[in-house]
Structure formats: structure tokens, C-alpha cells
Amino acid sequence: MTNAVGSKDMALFDAIVATWPDELLEDDLDIEDDDEDDEEEYVDLPSPVALRAVIDGGPFLAEHGPSYIGAYESLCEHLGDDLDHMTFHMGWVENVDQAFAALGMNLALSDLVYGGELDEDLDYPDCAGHGSWSKEACAEAVQRWDALDSAILAKVDSQALSSVEHHLEWLREATRRGKDIVAVWEG
Structure with missing residues (x-):
């Protein structure tokens, strides 16, 4: 990209x-x-x-x-390939970021959703953004996840954990292909 x-x-x-x-x-x-x-x-x-x-x-x-x-x-x-579309709201992004941190994964959903800078000279709608996760960060997160034990998983909010598991599919696919994950959204 x-x-x-x-x-x-x-x-x-x-x-x-x-x-x-x-x-x-x-x-x-x-x-x-x-x-x-x-x-x-x-x-x-x-x-x-x-x-x-x-x-x-x-x-x-x-x-x-x-x-x-x-x-x-x-x-x-x-x-690239279209990953499952996601719907999100600010509080949810923060919860998923906290879950990633609690699991020791050096990844934040906010980096994917809001990590890129849109050209500030352009007039974008209030609800637009982009971001990315590097292929290296994806691979590191998969390795960390695979090394987790059930005691750590039990300490994480179940809804946030479910979202991390959903994103894990993306991380595994990006790692398998050696690709970054890039998100562009409006809405």
C-alpha cells in the first residue's frame, strides 16, 4: 500500500x-x-x-x-484481501486495547483504527480514519498469543477477549502471508 x-x-x-x-x-x-x-x-x-x-x-x-x-x-x-468488516465505537476500541495490553501483546486496535494521519489540509468527514499493523507486529502478537496460558486469559473481559480472538484470525492470516494489515474507514 x-x-x-x-x-x-x-x-x-x-x-x-x-x-x-x-x-x-x-x-x-x-x-x-x-x-x-x-x-x-x-x-x-x-x-x-x-x-x-x-x-x-x-x-x-x-x-x-x-x-x-x-x-x-x-x-x-x-x-489485499477484504477482512471481515468491523463495527466499532470509541469505548470498544479502548476495551480491546486494554485486553491486548493485559495479554502482553504489543498491539493496539487504536493503531489500526486511528494510527494513520490523514492529510490535515484535506476536508475529511468527522468520521474517517486509517491505520495499520506491521507484518512484524502481527507475527509477534501471534507468537505471544500462542504462548499464553489459561490463567492469563481468564483475567481478561470476555467480550474484549472475544474481539481479540476475532482479530487473531487477521493476525494469523497476515503472518502466514507476510503482509501488513491496513485499514481505511469512513462512517
Whole structure:
């Protein structure tokens, strides 16, 4: 993913766009205003224009932040596999982080959800973010999990432990493939 952003790789651009349905290839710019009480309006870029900007490393226009999130999501979908979608809220992320810490795992869900920095010059929706776990951190977490005994597991909140176990599937898959886990989200 890191190598793709700013790579100016037209073959990558063409390969991604070739998989899109026709409605994503429209040339019209639309004003998106789903909520009349919402003071912010975002101007959607045609998806190919936003993707091209991400692959080229810019230029980025401030009012098109949500369009670039979609382009990052397209890159993730093309370069990797879609992991189970997760729904989260702030308190839940903190609980899972505490569970990882209690288990001695040097990993935090907050790094995956909020670990990346979105370009502060761009106008993103309030609810958007991205982050990653390195393949090394994934492998270390799997090793630590495999070495845990039941007494330690019994001390962790059962719901948080269930979430850690769910994420363990992702960690094992990333370790097996030697890949990082990258998350881009909006919503």
C-alpha cells in the first residue's frame, strides 16, 4: 500500500478501474448533501480522478476528502484481501486495547483504527480514519498469543477477549502471508 501511494503507476490505476462498475466511471461532479442540518458539503470527485490523485501522490483538493477515502479503499481492495468488516465505537476500541495490553501483546486496535494521519489540509468527514499493523507486529502478537496460558486469559473481559480472538484470525492470516494489515474507514 505504501509503495502504491504516489507511485504514478498507470498499470495499477488501469487494473483497478477495469474492475469498477460503470457508475463509478461517470464524469459528473455531484454535490453531496445528505443532511440538510449538516453545515459541511463535500464535492465528490469522479472515482477515477480521486484514484489517480492518490496513485500520483497529489495534487489533492481540500473539499474532496471523502473521495480520496474511497480511492484508498479501492487500493486496499485491489492490493489485499477484504477482512471481515468491523463495527466499532470509541469505548470498544479502548476495551480491546486494554485486553491486548493485559495479554502482553504489543498491539493496539487504536493503531489500526486511528494510527494513520490523514492529510490535515484535506476536508475529511468527522468520521474517517486509517491505520495499520506491521507484518512484524502481527507475527509477534501471534507468537505471544500462542504462548499464553489459561490463567492469563481468564483475567481478561470476555467480550474484549472475544474481539481479540476475532482479530487473531487477521493476525494469523497476515503472518502466514507476510503482509501488513491496513485499514481505511469512513462512517
